[in-house]
Amino acid sequence: MNKITSDSRELVRQIYQWITGKKSILLLTHQRADGDAFGSIFAMSHCLNDMGISAFPYVTENVPDRYESFVPKDTLIGKQVDFNSFDGVMCLDCANKKRIDIPNNTTFSDLPLLCCNIDHHIDNSKYGEINYIDDKCSATTEILSIMIKELSLPCSPECATALLLGIITDTGGYRFNNTTAQTLNIASWLMDKKGDHDQIIAEMYYNESIHMLKFQAKLFDEIHFAFDNRLAYFLITDELLDRHGVVSEDAEDVVDIARAIKGVEMICRIQETEEGMRYSLRSMNxxxxxxxxxxxLGGGGHEMAAGALQKNITIEKAEDLLLTYVGECIAHHGNS
Ligand SMILES: [Mn+2]
Structure with missing residues (x-):
């Protein structure tokens, strides 16, 4: 069941030594956290606290409603952080220094703490003192579960729920092709540990406002197709959001809804945001x-799910770039 490799076993042992030498650990993840990002920092806070090490998850922005019930009480949300009160930082589910959600408006190089980097992004830049990167894992919480299991670390029901949250959200409820036998084995183990699968499914998938569902219906009215319908894409402008009374963050997850369309192999959402034009990209082939x-486009992510941000371009230009690069990609990889 537990197919941990000897390399991973060695890393896990190094991480154990790193952790147990610390009294207080700051837990960071990527900006605009998703279920795996929250799940990772929340799970490690439960686990470390139960080991007698104080640990604090940090996020700058308010936690979206659907994650609210999973937030541990010690979570630092948008607070100033005294770096001197910690002796280490764990960066979880974050591919590079630039994407880390760091307190006090500082940058990674200003962070006076040693870093343990655990992640499943294929393009992780290994910026930590210790780096445990496994892109074969569906979620960072899958890696953390393997580590917790291997080391027999404490895994309370709250910890197991947070770990399961990352796996369920990063696999789209076990539908994406990053779902492996190991993923399901780990999910099963987490349910044995009293991870609350039902609560996660209810919060993530049966909790949409009718307003949002009607907005999604409108988006399907305005969906674009290219390359014989192999690519489906949404162009989401401020004007469109205003017209439907939807805020920018609410539209962030809509890219995956187009997976349901028969014959579509690639999906893109291009969205106007304050920082620039944001691309979310998915491949099902x-x-x-x-x-x-x-x-x-200057971004990164996973082989089949990635994203990018481009500053100072119009939505027309963004659409042009998308069609050019997708065209090249199809030509390069053929019609398999
Ligand atoms: Mn992830």
Whole structure:
């Protein structure tokens, strides 16, 4: 069941030594956290606290409603942080220094703490003192579960629930092709540990306002197709959001709804945001690694799910770039 490799076992042992030498650990993740990001920092806070090490998850922005019930009481939300009160930082589910959600408006190089980096992004830049990167895992919480299991660390029901939250959200409820036998084995183990699967499914998938569902219906009215319908994409402007009374963050997850369309192999959402034009990219065809397009746009992520941000371009230009790069990608990878 537990197919941990000897390399991973060695890393896990190093992490154990790193952790147990600390009294207080700050837990960070990527900006605009998702279920795996929250799940990772929340789970490690439960686990470390139960080991007698004080640990504090940090996020700058308010936690979206659907994650509210999973937030541990010690979570630092948008607070000033005294770095001197910690002797280490764990960066979880975050591919590079630039994406880390760091307190006090500082940058990674200003952070006076040693870093343990645990992640499943294929393009992780290994910026930590210790780096445990496994892109074969569906979620960072899958890696953390393996580590917790391997080391027999405390895994309370709250910890197991947070770990399960990351796995369920990063696999789209076990539907994406990053779901492996190991993923399901770990999910089963977490349910044995009293992880609350029902609560997660209820909060993540049966909790949408009718307003949002009607907005999604409107988006399907305005969906675009290209390359014989192999690519489906949404262009989300401020004007469109205003017209439907939806805020920017609410539209962030809509890219995955187009997976349901028969014959579609690639999906993109291009959205106007305060920082610039944001691309979310998905591929359902293993022959087409969508991360290549994200890299061309200056972004990154996973082979089949990636993203990018481009500053100072119009939505028309953003659409042009998308169609150009997708066209090149299809030509390069053929019609398999
Ligand atoms: Mn993740």
């Amino acid at each position: 293993p022959a087409i690694p969508i991360i290549e397009i994200a890299h061309q």
